[in-house]
Every structure is written in structure tokens, then in C-alpha cells.
Amino acid sequence: MDISVVIPLYNEADSLAELYEWIEKVMQAKGFSYEVIFINDGSTDRSWEVVSELHSKSPNVRGICFRRNYGKSPALYCGFNEAQGDVVITMDADLQDSPDEIPELYRMITEDGYDLVSGYKQKRYDPLSKTLPTKLFNATARKVSGIKNLHDFNCGLKAYRRDVVKNIEVFGEMHRFIPYLAKNAGFDKIGEKVVQHQARKYGSSKFMGLNRFVNGYLDLITLWFLGTFGKQPMHVFGFLGTLMFLIGLFSVVWLGADKLYCLLNHIPQRLITNSPWFYIALTTMLIGTQLFLAGFLGDLISRSSQGRNDYQIKETI
Numbered sequence: 001m002d003i004s005v006v007i008p009l010y011n012e013a014d015s016l017a018e019l020y021e022w023i024e025k026v027m028q029a030k031g032f033s034y035e036v037i038f039i040n041d042g043s044t045d046r047s048w049e050v051v052s053e054l055h056s057k058s059p060n061v062r063g064i065c066f067r068r069n070y071g072k073s074p075a076l077y078c079g080f081n082e083a084q085g086d087v088v089i090t091m092d093a094d095l096q097d098s099p100d101e102i103p104e105l106y107r108m109i110t111e112d113g114y115d116l117v118s119g120y121k122q123k124r125y126d127p128l129s130k131t132l133p134t135k136l137f138n139a140t141a142r143k144v145s146g147i148k149n150l151h152d153f154n155c156g157l158k159a160y161r162r163d164v165v166k167n168i169e170v171f172g173e174m175h176r177f178i179p180y181l182a183k184n185a186g187f188d189k190i191g192e193k194v195v196q197h198q199a200r201k202y203g204s205s206k207f208m209g210l211n212r213f214v215n216g217y218l219d220l221i222t223l224w225f226l227g228t229f230g231k232q233p234m235h236v237f238g239f240l241g242t243l244m245f246l247i248g249l250f251s252v253v254w255l256g257a258d259k260l261y262c263l264l265n266h267i268p269q270r271l272i273t274n275s276p277w278f279y280i281a282l283t284t285m286l287i288g289t290q291l292f293l294a295g296f297l298g299d300l301i302s303r304s305s306q307g308r309n310d311y312q313i314k315e316t317i
Contacts, residue, residue, distance in 0.1 A: 003027070003034040003106060004085030004162075008075035009093035013046040016093060020054050020061065023099045027060075030103050037062045038093070039079045042069030048315075055317045067312040073175040074311050080165035086110070088165050092156040098196045105159035108191055115164050115187035118150055118179055119157035121197035144224050145180040150192050153179060157195050161187070173219050237295025245288030251281035 005023060009016065020036060027034045038051045040063065048065050055061040064078050076090065087109045091097035101119065108117045134154070141153045154176045168181045179190050255272050262269035272278050 004083035006079035039075035119195035241292030248284030
């Protein structure tokens with residue numbers, strides 16, 4: 001199979017039929033063999049009924065229905081697991097991503113040799129309250145990830161070589177950083193294509209608010225740590241713990257030596273326990289010990305969380 005199109009959706013019943021008709025038109029014009037996998041992320045409207053109707057009309061339509069809303073990353077994770085195409089295309093269900101971009105994205109993967117191609121919506125129809133934080137966030141993501149050529153990490157329109165989606169784990173809200181996940185997995189040929197951004201035709205955006213911006217930065221910090229120290233948490237916690245413990249230990253030794261010198265030379269000196277530096281040194285040693293133990297325990301449980309991607313699926317077609 002040439003292409004799998006993976007489409008997460010939440011309350012997008014009005015746009016699904018039009019979106020699939022558009023995708024079908026592009027695929028038939030280019031002669032691609034394809035499948036379209038809709039992942040219904042706990043929609044409360046008729047979205048799943050529409051997907052079922054589309055499947056009854058076309059065997060190229062597949063679907064996964066979650067029992068409740070989990071988020072975009074879990075939807076992509078399940079869609080990637082089911083994808084069978086040599087190239088996997090992801091896009092949003094709100095008609096803001098154009099299926100006309102699919103042939104060129106496919107060509108960039110199969111002919112230019114990219115592992116991943118991310119869309120770049122150079123001209124956007126989003127409000128200023130969304131575009132400005134997005135620019136700031138993408139600048140930070142480029143700096144942290146080292147992927148200098150991407151302008152829009154969070155663009156829903158992306159193309160992947162099948163090996164990429166089968167070897168990365170998208171969880172939590174990490175869909176924003178799939179290029180970074182791919183790079184950490186060893187797929188470092190990452191390209192970008194300027195794509196057309198359509199104005200939203202139906203409904204409203206599901207990704208607004210300050211928490212989206214804040215959570216993005218928190219996830220970026222998490223991913224940076226996992227990518228840098230995820231396999232050896234002892235390297236960071238153990239180092240910091242040892243450093244703090246030694247600072248505290250040398251401080252206590254210095255206080256004790258100073259007290260002994262004063263006693264031997266009959267110099268009046270207050271009790272060590274009356275000095276605030278004594279308690280600061282002890283606290284530093286305790287924190288150092290705790291950090292060291294955190295690194296040790298982190299090594300034991302690193303990457304061993306089971307059920308992290310265990311989602312309740314109501315129905316599949």
C-alpha cells in the first residue's frame with residue numbers, strides 16, 4: 001500500500017464527508033493505493049456515525065473509536081499502530097489541512113529520501129493570540145531540539161516513512177514534538193514543506209487557551225530530559241547529588257576544623273550548632289543524598305512504565 005492517512009478527530013462531524021471526498025479525489029487522480037484511518041477521540045456529536053457511513057461506501061476507510069476523550073497524541077499512537085502504508089500522512093479533520101499537498105509530501109519521502117517531512121503554514125488564518133505564542137514556542141523548540149530547519153513543529157500535516165511511526169512512541173501531549181522524537185530515535189533526515197493553510201469552515205478550534213502554551217513548554221523540557229538523560233538518569237541526578245553532598249560535607253569539615261583551631265588556641269568561639277552555616281551544610285548533604293537516590297531509583301524504573309499507552313477502544317472498523 002502506498003499511503004496511510006491518519007486523521008485524529010474530535011467533534012468534526014460536519015467536515016468528515018467533505019474531507020474524505022477531497023482525499024479520495026487526490027488519491028484517484030494520482031493512482032495511489034491508500035487507506036484513511038479516522039480516530040474518533042471520544043466525540044460527542046455524530047462523528048463516529050459519519051465514519052461508519054463512509055466505511056459502508058468505501059473499503060479504504062478504517063476507524064478507531066475511543067470510549068472517551070484522550071487527546072491527539074493517543075489518537076496518533078493508535079493510528080500509527082494500524083497504518084499499513086509505505087508513507088504515513090497525518091492531517092487534522094477540520095479542513096484546514098489541504099489533501100492536495102499529499103502527492104508532493106509522498107514524493108519527498110519516496111524520492112528525496114526524507115524520513116519525515118513537516119508542513120509549514122507560512123500564511124495562517126489563526127488569530128494573533130494563537131500565532132504569536134506559536135512563533136515563540138517554535139523558536140524555543142528549534143533551539144532545544146537542534147532541528148534548525150523547522151518553522152512549525154506542531155503542524156498537523158506531516159509525512160513519515162513507515163519505519164518512523166513504527167519506532168517512535170507518541171504519548172501524553174508529545175504530538176507537538178514528533179520531529180524531535182524521530183530525531184532521538186535515529187531518523188534525522190527531516191525536511192519541511194510550505195503548505196497551504198485553509199480557514200476553518202466548520203466548528204471551532206479545540207486547542208486554545210494558556211494551558212496549551214504552558215503545557216507545550218513543560219513537555220519540551222520533559223522530552224529534552226528524556227532524550228538527554230532518559231536512559232541514564234543517574235548521570236544527572238547522581239552528579240548533582242554527589243556535588244551537593246560534597247559541598248555540604250566540606251562545609252561541615254571546615255566548621256569543625258575552625259572550631260578545633262579555636263579550642264586549641266583558646267580563642268572564644270560559639271557552638272557550631274548556633275551557626276546557621278551548620279544547618280545549611282546539613283541540608284545540602286540531605287538534598288544531595290536524596291538526589292543521588294532519585295537517580296538510582298530512576299535507573300531502576302527507567303522506561304519501564306507499563307500501560308502508558310493502554311487506551312479503551314469502544315469499536316474499530
